[in-house]
Amino acid sequence: MKTLKIAIQKSGRLNEKSVEILKNCGLSFENYKSSLISTVTNFPLEILFLRDDDIPEYVQDGIADLGIVGENVITEVNADVTYLQKLGFGKCTLKIAVPNESEITDVSGLEGKAIATSYPVILQKYLDDNNVNAVVRTISGSVEIGPGLGLSDAICDIVSTGGTLKSNGLKPFGEVMKSEAVLIASKGMELNEDVIELLQRIRSVLLAKETKYVVLNVAKSNLEKVVSLLPGVKSPTIVPLFEEDWVAVHSVIAEQDFWEKINSLKAAGAEGIVVMPIEKIIS
């Protein structure tokens, strides 16, 4: 069968996590910083290392069958690709920002103003959706210096922590777009057997990351109360302890309701709670 190609970012914010998720899927490959292509030795797959801007079009045109890239980049170039899976990293938001002293406080205040951005297509759609006419100035980087240089009244750029904006005397408002890294495929490739296999592996890695393996001890008299708080993969495993009338309970819980669960488990009589990471969950 044909060897698939997956395009990932060569260097930058998405590179490390993209490599990590592929390695966690059990794929073996060399990750030399200098190479542009790497062959996976235990799966029919080649990895192409590219600028993130080029990934959506490579996938759209079928030069790569799969890609890992930010949704913001895909939307900006309007790529015609299949979205397979959100990957939970590279999370950021495209926002409008204005100088701290600006009187502009919301999107309607942008009427007639100039906005600098590297995302002209996404910004124009946001302005159109809000019935605002503004001048969009496209620049390829360092957008945050636009107002200081007199190039624009506002900017539209990616914000994750807000630190860059703050250090440039800018304050954000408006949520133009939320984004995270996604796995995309060329149209039709979602039916390919190897793509399906790889997608299943990625999903099991993501699922494992969202859950924890919990072991705790409890007196039999409190067992029912504790078990009712633990919706395991099917049902929790109960193992007898050497100490009579006590058991160990093994279960899996979602990372997100972790702290809430731990406190209610303690209140219900759970002791010696041990929480462990899970590598993979195959369902």
Ligand code: ATP
């Ligand atoms: P390349 O050299 O591949 O073109 P780049 O400089 O365009 O890289 P990066 O800065 O590495 O891109 O960002 C890649 C992606 O990471 C962005 O498109 C976005 O989806 C995501 N991202 C997450 N947080 C941020 C952030 N704080 N700033 C910029 N991008 C972010």
Ligand code: MG
């Ligand atoms: Mg780029």
